[in-house]
Amino acid sequence: MLSDHVLFIDGEAIVVDKPAGLPVDRPRDGSLSVENHLAGLTFGFKRWPTPVHRLDRDTSGCLLLARNPKAHARFQQAFEQGLVEKTYRAVLAGEPEGDEGTIDLPLAKVSSPRAGWRMVGDAGGKPAVTRWRVLARSGGRALVEFRPETGRTHQIRVHAAEGLGAPIAGDPVYGGGQGPMLLHALKLVLPRDGKPAVEAQAPLPASFAKAGFDG
Template sequence: MHGDRVLFIDGEALVIDKPAGLPVDRPRNGSISLENHLESLKFGFKRWPHAVHRLDRDTSGCLLLSRNPKAHARFQQAFEGGLVEKRYLAVLNGLVEGEGMIDLPLAKVSTMEEGWRMVGDPSGKSARTGWRALRHEDGRTLVEFRPETGRTHQIRVHAATGLGAPVVGDPVYGAGEPGGMLLHAASLTVPRGEKDPIIAEAPIPERFGIFQN
């Protein structure tokens, strides 16, 4: 992975701009994943860095990796404690106005026909996402999302079910399109006590087209 993908680096942390299409975990078929790039992300350390959280394969943007086990444990606690500020940008299929908070618990369901997916379920795990409409173009809306929890597919389900407008290109909760899914982890802020926080921003990718500028 090229060095221009590195958004932040110090002795205990690394934030990269993960490209869309690259899974964090190695797929069952053994195809390319983030693991194939870890050697190039050592930057003089003996250990490979380790991903602290996950981004969906087709989501691009800020991904935090730890550079030692103690830092990894602290960062995981920060995520679990809701202390990490995450900002996403997504283009939604439909016109959405205003801003608000989506409070929609999520549960995992599985069928032989469609495989597994997440659905809104009052008895599911708590999931909260703040949102704000930023811009409209050609029947689509650029929306800023700030998730307070980190459930699987949270923003994707909250967009499709909570706002009634799926993420453009979402193959599971939307129509799926050749240009890929327009969901991007735009920024990440991780507190570190007395140390300066980790702050990283990932530029909007070209696949966002007219919404890139």
């Protein structure tokens, strides 16, 4: 139950620690999604909360939900204006050169009947910028902190694979896909006028420790 994964709650916002494997939107196959848990996240309100942004199915961590339509509109605007501070942790299947930097790689969507769709680096695509720094290295892998300054689909996954030359461990599209995908939305901070910021941090899942990285 997502009600057991609440990291932050007030009259406008709820932040939950979304488990890996749970999609935000209802899949075509009808399997469970965040939508199936919304009724259990009312906490005394009649209205169900609604997700403000998206995390990939295999990404765990901080997911923001709004508790009313006005808050949803304001929160979405904050995301669109780049005002939301997002911090991710990922284990890369390889070690990047250097210890920190900024990836400025525009992204575009491509698709084919056989392989489906994916995002690729493309100079003619939409701007995408991610700051990164290595936190630890072990066994040919690296624990990396990512701070995306834009919010493109699959941005961190493509920036790791193409920008750093080391895909996220377990990534089924841009990497080898062996084991769970080790990408976690660690922290979210959304400023609000006249109120304290919405701020939450989700603990690293056990899959990171199993991979040899616990912080």
